[in-house]
């Protein structure tokens with residue numbers, strides 16, 4: 001039976017460090033094949049959160065928005081595939097990248113500007129929308145699509161209470 005349950009979790013961040021810590025928790029809880037789809041305006045904090053995810057996976061390299069290299073591979077407890085679709089104009093261009101090896105591999109995918117290619121991604125994923133609230137305030141809206149991500153959100157919720 002396909003589980004179509006969607007659960008939502010909202011978390012407010014009051015600083016870049018807060019966002020890094022949140023990302024770190026996600027990285028620590030990440031499992032092979034996890035897909036994190038990030039959206040939010042320029043400077044919302046997508047890369048900042050991904051930096052935290054990298055730390056949580058035991059990766060110490062600094063993650064920059066991979067605007068020129070569309071996919072960066074970072075090696076930790078699990079491999080992190082950090083992608084950024086900002087420069088891609090249309091869905092065909094994104095489809096041509098052949099992202100399936102990453103999406104259906106054993107690593108963890110964090111995809112910035114995922115909203116540009118939503119229809120190409122697996123139905124089961126965690127969507128993370130970052131809303132710019134002010135100078136240093138951001139709202140993170142997590143939506144779990146699929147059982148795995150419901151469980152992940154529950155753990156994140158328990159650890160951030």
Ligand SMILES: Nc1ncnc2c1ncn2[C@@H]1O[C@H](COP(=O)(O)OP(=O)(O)OP(=O)(O)O)[C@@H](O)[C@H]1O
Pocket residue numbers: 013014015016017018019040041042043044045046047048049065086112135136137138
């Ligand atoms: N609470 C916060 N969380 C994350 N970043 C914050 C926060 N408050 C301020 N910032 C600042 O906002 C910026 C976020 O930049 P970041 O590169 O992560 O955004 P982005 O969403 O990846 O943008 P882009 O679409 O250009 O890739 C940084 O300069 C960071 O210092």
Ligand SMILES: [Mg+2]
Pocket residue numbers: 046047048064065066112
């Ligand atoms: Mg970025």
